[in-house]
Amino acid sequence: MFHLIKLESKKNKLGWFIKGAILANIIILGxxxxxPAIENSEGIQTFKTTTEFFTISGAFVRGIFIVFAAVLISKMIIDEFKxxxxxxxxxYPINRKKILSAKLILIFCMTFITMAISNIVVIVCFIGLNQIFHFTSVISFTTIDFFAEILKVIMFSLASAGAALVPLYFGxxxxxxxxxxxxxxxxxxxTCQSVGPNFSLASIIYIPLALxxxxxxIVVSTIRKIDCIDLD
Structure with missing residues (x-):
């Protein structure tokens, strides 16, 4: 299976995905x-708490990479069928189910890894820039709090990477x-919207987990039916 995943990675030339992820990180950080810089000049504070900052930054990252995952599904699976x-x-003398499984595992892994790394990069870079430019005064936490937030980021990224495979059904x-x-x-x-000023669906992990x-x-059903799909 690992060999198939490696072949799929080479076949689809996924360098564009990495470049897109880097550009997305820069845009999100921007x-x-x-x-907050604009709103501070107007006397408004964007991030009222550290938790609110983590929620907003996480929603940005997850939102973008869920769409990125849909693009991967389109390029690697939907377009090939179409x-x-x-x-x-x-x-090739390889089981169809294994081929499709390799594609989906690659999409899931790339989405999860880039989502988790991007979350961490954006958080760390913002904290560093905030020390210099003082965008907000609420970003304050201990080392324990930081690692607890990183664990939360990983959990949300794992659930969101799974949720990102739902578009496979519609495609x-x-x-x-x-x-x-x-x-x-x-x-x-x-998964990433806010409902009112004090409540955000982006902070509820059960939603991406359910998805x-x-x-x-959807994945299990699609893999089971792959041998029955008539492409002639």
Whole structure:
């Protein structure tokens, strides 16, 4: 299986994903720095607590990479079925289920790893820049608090990476890239939105966790049916 995942990685040339992740980190960090800087000049404090900062930064990162995962699903799976190039892959003496499983494992792992690393990078960079430019005075916590937040980031990233596979269902129905991307945006709106000034769905891990369980069912069902799909 590892060999198949490695081959899929080489085949799809995923360097664009890494470059996109780096650019996304820069953009997210820019937003997190610019917004409080502008609002501070107007006498408004954006981040009222450290927890609020972590929630907002995490929502930004997870939202972007859930959409990134949908793009991966489209390029690696949906487009191949739509253009029937998957027939070449299925002509190899390898079980179809293993091929599709390798693709999905690669998508999940890349989404989880980049999401977790990006969260940590954005947090650390903002804290460093805040020491210099003083965007906000509420970012204050102990080392124990920091590592507790990192653990929380990893848990949210794991659940969100699983939830990011839900668009597979919508994309495979008619091999539609737009349906895949749009469904990912809907997932972002459900998992990362705020409801009022003091409540945010982005802080509730049970939502992406529930979606991850749904995604698991979708993945299992898709893999089971792969041998029955007629591509001729």
């Amino acid at each position: 937003f997190l720095c610019i917004i 253009n029937r190039t998957i027939l070449v892959t299925f002509s 495979m129905r008619k091999y539609s890239t737009p349906a895949t991307i749009i469904s990912s945006i809907l997932i972002v709106s459900v 991850a369980l749904i995604a698991l069912g």
